[in-house]
Amino acid sequence: xxRKGHETIEHTADMGVxxxxxxxxxxxxxxxxxxxxxxxxxxxxxxxxxxxxxxSEPELEDLLIEFLNRLLSQIDIEExxxxxxxxxxxxxxxxxxxxxxxxxxxxxxxAKERLLVEVKAATYYGARVALLESGIWEAVCxxxx
Numbered sequence: 374x375x376r377k378g379h380e381t382i383e384h385t386a387d388m389g390v391x392x393x394x395x396x397x398x399x400x401x402x403x404x405x406x407x408x409x410x411x412x413x414x415x416x417x418x419x420x421x422x423x424x425x426x427x428x429s430e431p432e433l434e435d436l437l438i439e440f441l442n443r444l445l446s447q448i449d450i451e452e453x454x455x456x457x458x459x460x461x462x463x464x465x466x467x468x469x470x471x472x473x474x475x476x477x478x479x480x481x482x483x484a485k486e487r488l489l490v491e492v493k494a495a496t497y498y499g500a501r502v503a504l505l506e507s508g509i510w511e512a513v514c515x516x517x518x
Contacts (some may be wrong), residue, residue, distance in 0.1 A: 376509065379407035389499060390441075391513045398460040400436060400502070400510035401472070405444055405458040408495070414487040415456040420477035424451060429471040429507055433502035436463070436470045437512050441495035442474055453478035454488070493517040 377394035387454055392403025401507055424447050430436040439459075446453050457477030466472050480486070493516075500514040 377403060379410070385426055387496070387515050387516050387517050388494075389513065389515045390495075391511065393505075393509050393511045394431050395509065396467075397463050397502070397504075397510045397512075399441060400512040401460045401463065401474075403439060403513070404437065404512040405455070405460075405476075408439045408441060408444075408492055409455040409458070411417060411490055411516070411518065412492050413454045413484055413489055415454065415484075418454075418456045418484060418487070419477050420457055421479045421483075422453075422477075424448070424453070426474045426476060427472065429466075429469040432467050433470055434497070434514075435477055436472055437502055437514060438495045438497055438500055439447040440474070441450035441514065441516070444474075445492060445494065447476065451478060452481045454481050454484045456484075458459075 379392040390407035392400045394400045399459050402453040428439045455476045460474040502512050
């Protein structure tokens with residue numbers, strides 16, 4: 374297994390996303406990029422602007438779902454397509470996990486020929502965030518398409 378990456382996972386009516394990396398931040402980034410790859414062919418697009426994201430939740434699985442849904446909401450509001458994500462930090466503070474990230478985006482209108490499917494939401498079905506025996510972090514969930 375590569376030390377970082379992402380993939381989509383076939384699921385009965387929806388699609389799973391899985392990200393992994395040497396730290397939890399990379400696993401979350403890669404899960405977000407798997408989701409972004411479902412939504413558009415993002416290869417060779419250039420970032421035009423950045424969206425800042427912050428969220429906090431008591432459990433890591435909750436944080437993953439909130440992060441992905443917050444990303445979906447923000448790119449919808451901004452009428453954009455996410456083409457890059459940088460999770461700056463995930464910290465455990467006062468009983469909650471706090472995430473800070475930036476998403477690199479391009480206007481949806483400028484990527485319209487590359488749009489694929491609409492992801493409606495990240496769901497709790499199959500959601501897990503874990504440190505594997507190999508020392509690699511994994512972030513997994515099913516997204517509603």
